Amino acid sequence: MEYKYEIIRSQDSFPIKAFTHSINRFEMHWHKEVEILLVLQGSVNIRVGNERYLLQEDDLILINRNEIHNTNKTEEDNILFALQINPEYYATHYPQIKKIVFDCKSFLHGKNEQKRFDTIRGYLAQIVWELNKKREGYQLTIGSIVYLLAAYLVDNFDYVLIEDKKEAIMSKNIIRIQSIIEYINDNLEKKVTLKDIADNQNLSIYYLSHFIKENMGMSFQEYLNNIRLDKAVYLLLNTNKTITELSYESGFSSTKSFNKLFKDTYCFTPTEYRKKCGDKTNNSEDNDKELEKKKSKTYLDVDRSAAFKKLFSYLNPLDNKVKDNNRSLIDSEAIFVDVNNGGLEYKPYWKKLTTFGRASEGLRQKWQGQLKEMQEDIGFEYIRFHGIFSDDMMVYNIDDDGNIVYNWSYVDELFDFFKKVNIKPFVELGFMPSEIKSSDEVMFWWKANVSQPRDIKLWTNLVKEFIKHCINRYGFKEVETWYFEVWNEPDLEYAFWIGNRESYFKFYEETVLAIKSISSKLRVGGPSITHQITMDETWLEDYFIYCKTNKVPLDFVSLHIYPESFSSKEEVEDIRMKAKLGEDSLKLMTDWKLLKRIYFDKNHTCDILSSANKKINMFLTNKPELHITEWNASSCCGNLINDTCFVAAFIISNILKNIGKTDSMGFWTFTDIMEETKAGISEFHGGFGLISKNGLKKPSYLAYYLLSKLGQRIIKQDDEYIVTKEDENIQMLVYNYAYFDDLFLNGDTSALLNTERYLVFEDKPSKIVKINISGLSGYYKITRYQLNREHGSVVDAWINMGTPENMTEEEVRYLKGKSYPKINIEYLDISGDYKDEVCVPIHGAELIVLDKKIG
Known part of the structure; x- marks a missing residue:
């Protein structure tokens, strides 16, 4: 058996078929295509005709058309890349190509001769690169590479031409071999003999024996x-059949003969081999589930990323220009805007909410400086965070006499600072203080306890005392404007919630009733669950039904949206089971981080919001507010895309496309000063934040900065631009949003490097936009803000600087000067039309603001 990931299927109009695969079983075949095999990982046995070879990592072999070859695995796992080329593609211009037999085997040559083969490896990598990017006209590019590859083979490798007579004999032999193999396969369980086949083919036994050996x-x-043996190994590892049963089913005459041949081949008895690879002879339900999991697991789950990283390493000796993502032709568009168009009212819903990691982080001076500056630049209304009751906030205490003593000092310090910078708390009620926990399960480096309370009254009393204290300090009128969200991601059982959905529903009910007992005007909601559970299960619907049936107040619905899902539900369940069995929490965090992530398409945020609204309308009579209390371009802290210009375009595109679908969409998080895991060592380690740990504003921050300058009415909006108006001033934002390429979408991160972070995106051209704004009259100040990799991308500036770590104050000051859009200003008298032209590169954005002045 071989597991295969096809990069492209061969089509009549396309000359190649390219794929990676993993060989697990014996296989003999032939085909009309020329095939080039490259070992990316491990080793494999291959026999071509009468010759047998062992291919190891980096080894390359060309198998000519209609050459019979078989492959078999060694003791190592393996990943191979295969390129199959249809010779008919060349036939018009080079007819003799169909008669050529090349001698191209890298492993038969020393290091000094590998440059010839490196060029072939480079061509293979280049083909995959172009297939992945799918630039306009990529079929032509690949066709040209295939021609260059053929020409290189002809010029640099030995070959012979097959005569017509010999080719006819070969074709006839191939037909006969196919018939022989089909007969053997159809009669494998019987005691098929050479005489049976000879009779079937009308040949003598002597001739047939030599024919099989020769061909x-x-x-x-x-x-x-x-x-x-191949069938027996498959049955051994994938069924619960006994050794006797599978030996006869595989066609062996006796168990004794099977055991002897098996041990001679694999150096283990069948029983030892089964135990070595995992005993599946137990018929229990658990083992059946494990069997299904094993059957579904392929090399794609774990090793493909390393394989592609290896493949793309071959690009370097051939052509670094293949990595240039901006080589496409420029796209152009014309936009005509009449400012007299009344337009639609626009409320910047995205300013409703921002987020940070945990409450105690907000007590730090550097953190507070960053929030203060962001409020001055942009001005968010609310801020959400974890851990208001966690141990490091020291809220819950037991004195020497066993009495509960609440300490609100750190809460007051944090909330007082919020008030100072004009932002309100969006309070996530969690996690569990150690004094009232029911068990020791924790998440994050800072050990957030995720268990339920040992007594629900201890929890509800804590919540009520917290609410009362806030009201006494800040006043009823103020606290009634806050939001209170019950817990965080309870759908991730044994990760963020020790219990099932029903236990959360009851916990939510008790918490809401405790808060509402103080004031019915206090806003409480939940369930703060992930997009994945919203898509795949009825969790949200069940929650709505519970609230409606039991008349539990629900003032707002909160969800989390990230663009990734896990590649394997079985692996997720494995981690949850480890958590349930009490495995170390920090190790579990590492396991979560190591899960391969598969990305949804670029409309994922929009799709989740549409689905959520549909469910709210279907199940709830009084439509509550909808808040996205976590949202980002990645759910992984440490994903290097988080620092790039891509995230700026991601933010702008999704915010503008989802106007009217949600009441808030809080980007997780505003700063890299957060410690779910240990603090990032590098300044640009792929942290979630809009701002780096030293206060450097990333392109994602500048996306919000540009959005904050839009007006209150939309007078025109379409794909990748918006025009707004405020009083007599006009604002136009144009952006160029490109999403991930096919490999990255499917979990391959091999092209994402610390110093090269833009190779994982689809290719798009720069966008030229011609603007004609009519209906203007007066004297205008025209300000242009340009945000792209050249202007405002501090991570690109850091890379160009040489990626310094542990930076000096001078280096940080230099980069702060680079973390701002380019600004151009001019003044014009305009009567009628304003015409302009902007060129926005991929991942870029440009804002033009026309402010009317008194001339």
């Missing part, structure tokens, strides 16, 4: 043993 590279008995 298949092995004797009849050797081939029969191979395919019987």
